[in-house]
Amino acid sequence: MLDEVPNRKVPMPTILFAVPALWPEYRDTLPAALAEAGIADATLVTEARPEDVDYIVYAPASPLQDFAPYTRTKAVLNLWAGVERIVGNPTLTQPLTRMVDPGLTEGMVEWVVGHTLRHHLGMDRHILNPGHVWDPTCPPLARERPVTILGMGALGSACADALRALNFPVTGWSRTEKPGQLHGEHGLRKALSTAQILVTLLPKTPETENLLNADRLALLPQGAAILNPGRGALIDDEALLAALDVGHIGYATLDVFRVEPLPQDHPYWSHPKVTVTPHIAADTRAVTSSRVIAENIRRGQAGEPFLHLVDRQRGY
Numbered sequence: 001m002l003d004e005v006p007n008r009k010v011p012m013p014t015i016l017f018a019v020p021a022l023w024p025e026y027r028d029t030l031p032a033a034l035a036e037a038g039i040a041d042a043t044l045v046t047e048a049r050p051e052d053v054d055y056i057v058y059a060p061a062s063p064l065q066d067f068a069p070y071t072r073t074k075a076v077l078n079l080w081a082g083v084e085r086i087v088g089n090p091t092l093t094q095p096l097t098r099m100v101d102p103g104l105t106e107g108m109v110e111w112v113v114g115h116t117l118r119h120h121l122g123m124d125r126h127i128l129n130p131g132h133v134w135d136p137t138c139p140p141l142a143r144e145r146p147v148t149i150l151g152m153g154a155l156g157s158a159c160a161d162a163l164r165a166l167n168f169p170v171t172g173w174s175r176t177e178k179p180g181q182l183h184g185e186h187g188l189r190k191a192l193s194t195a196q197i198l199v200t201l202l203p204k205t206p207e208t209e210n211l212l213n214a215d216r217l218a219l220l221p222q223g224a225a226i227l228n229p230g231r232g233a234l235i236d237d238e239a240l241l242a243a244l245d246v247g248h249i250g251y252a253t254l255d256v257f258r259v260e261p262l263p264q265d266h267p268y269w270s271h272p273k274v275t276v277t278p279h280i281a282a283d284t285r286a287v288t289s290s291r292v293i294a295e296n297i298r299r300g301q302a303g304e305p306f307l308h309l310v311d312r313q314r315g316y
């Protein structure tokens, strides 16, 4: 005779998708991912009474700002990698997760590798060559072009791997000590001093704001290029413009800004040594990120630890 299996069915959760503008992208992918994760019966809604909500799928564009009434909510699942616009919300007492999405990472690797190669190969010299100058100067090999990445998390380390695969010598710097990487102020100075190309992939926190100030920009080698797909606040804009004007910094390719969209009268738009890209370095992709959200809901239901939990004290 078969043992009797006690009926321990966990009630299916109610998931509030709190970003109406993104719902059309997730309408099919999220139910599919929930089904894959074994929670096909979950109630997925775009509006609900706060007291009924178990999980909130969130993004900065959400109208939801007061989390206090969501008393039974087990987690707020952010669709963005960066959490600076939610982490300080005083009403948020629920666990907060950030997005680590293979699709987003792939996009960031492509953006960073593409713009690194642009500067490394000096592509503009030939693409923008109004005088049809025949200049046969060959660029150095990647192995001769040191790159530094500030922030060696999910995105920075994936970019480092891709650049190393092309033979760029990559120096990584992050907050905590790790083998083969630099950390701390001394490590930062060392990392900057060799960076012919500098990539900033740090989160915006009180510690990283204005990290690249005039003093630190001065540590970069003459003519260095800066790629910033991290956050605008990492760089002191005035200091960067001054360093570009005197030629100490050779070029800056900037994807993120203190104010977005970048105001029309901002000097970055017209500066001859700046390329502005409109916060498109990497986007969260609905298919892959839905799987990450579904896995975290599965974990929440099973009483397992959430993936990619944000540390509120650290701010990322």
Ligand code: NDP
Binding pocket: 081, 082, 083, 099, 100, 104, 150, 151, 152, 153, 154, 155, 156, 173, 174, 175, 176, 177, 201, 202, 203, 204, 205, 207, 208, 229, 230, 231, 255, 256, 279, 280, 281, 282, 283, 316
């Ligand atoms: P992670 O949290 O995985 O990594 C953050 C990295 O920054 C870690 O290596 C961390 O160090 C380091 N770090 C944090 N604070 C400091 C500090 N005070 N000093 C030194 N290092 C520090 O984040 P992701 O890699 O997923 O994302 C990074 C950022 O990229 C996001 O926060 C967001 O701002 C930006 N982003 C931009 C996008 C775009 O389209 N432009 C798209 C997605 C993200 P440690 O390893 O020691 O913790």
Ligand code: OXD
Binding pocket: 079, 080, 081, 082, 083, 099, 282, 283, 284
């Ligand atoms: C993010 C971003 O943080 O798109 O995900 O910037």
